[in-house]
Amino acid sequence: MSKKPIIGITMGDGAGVGPEVIIKSLQHKHLYEESHPVVIGDASRLEKAAQLLDLNIVIKKISEQDSLASTSFGEIHCLDLNLLPADLPFGNVSAEAGNAAFQYLKKAIELANEEKIDAICTAPLNKEALHKGGHQYPGHTEILAELTGTTDFSMMLSSPKLKVIHVTTHVGLIDAINMIKPERVLKVIELAHETLSRSGISSPKIGVCGINPHAGENGLFGYGEEEEKIMPAIEKARAQGINLEGPLPADTLFFRAQRGDFDIVVAMYHDQGHGPIKVLGLESGVNITVGLPIIRTSVDHGTAFDIAGKGIADEGSMLEALRQAIELAPEK
Secondary structure, three states: OOOOOEEEEEOOOOOOOHHHHHHHHOOOOHHHHHOEEEEEEOHHHHHHHHHHOOOOOEEEEEOOOOOOOOOEOOEEEEEEOOOOOOOOOOOOOOHHHHHHHHHHHHHHHHHHHOOOOOEEEEOOOOHHHHHHOOOOOOOHHHHHHHHHOOOOOEEEEEOOOOEEEEOOOOOOHHHHHHHOOHHHHHHHHHHHHHHHHHOOOOOOOEEEEOOOHHHHOOOOOOOOHHHHHHHHHHHHHHHOOOOEEEEEOHHHHHHHHHHOOOOEEEEOOHHHHHHHHHHHOHHHOEEEEEOOOOOEEEEOOOOOOOOOOOOOOOOHHHHHHHHHHHHHOOOO
């Protein structure tokens, strides 16, 4: 009989909506029936979030020496790193919160590498705060890659109707186009194929976006980027037996994918892939880093400083991220 997986939930930026959506999510009893959720963050911040939500719940501080598999519904276990000042306001960028978000993630990665937790689910961090805190990374994905020694990885966004994997992510558009190389496109296609094949999809159908409008339309738009940067990768992928089409115009590809024509879309840059997912609903999107030696899922929204501390953040994306972390966690 398999044991319930231990899911490490990183609190993200404590000035954002992370503490709130974690508290709200852990009011859903089924999570405890399916897993052992453990928050890695600041217990005092979770208590403050519970207060603003007017919830009378127990936040139990634990250490690494305590059993991480002893959770029960009605009591939230927090591996308390105690990094945030008591008077930290919600909704503001701060170096303290940025550094703390990094430290929560670092601790979670250590625990996952040591197989003390079975998956990581991350609440959002703020990139400006992260940089102010002394950690010069574009985001979660790059931290995870460096601290696990991973070189071939990609961001995958998953929603009930659409899955998207990215060739480039958090860089400017001009830089992204320069970074798109046949080798990178091929690797992302391979990661998409491997990820969906492991999930039980036989011969997953992959749609590959072009870069230019109409995917260049045979050289009418752009400077031959599709032929130079994408076609060599598609030809090599086909030679491996991977089932794919492309390069295709993004404006029709995403429609066809959500209709069911494709199992996943390979997007060339951040907004090309993120836009369609978020149109389908922020509450249903989940960020999954593929290629890592550990399981990591995340909400597909930011810190939402404009509503942080008001008790109105929706926990739907966090619930879906936790569900997928449980589903992807290695069986014991």
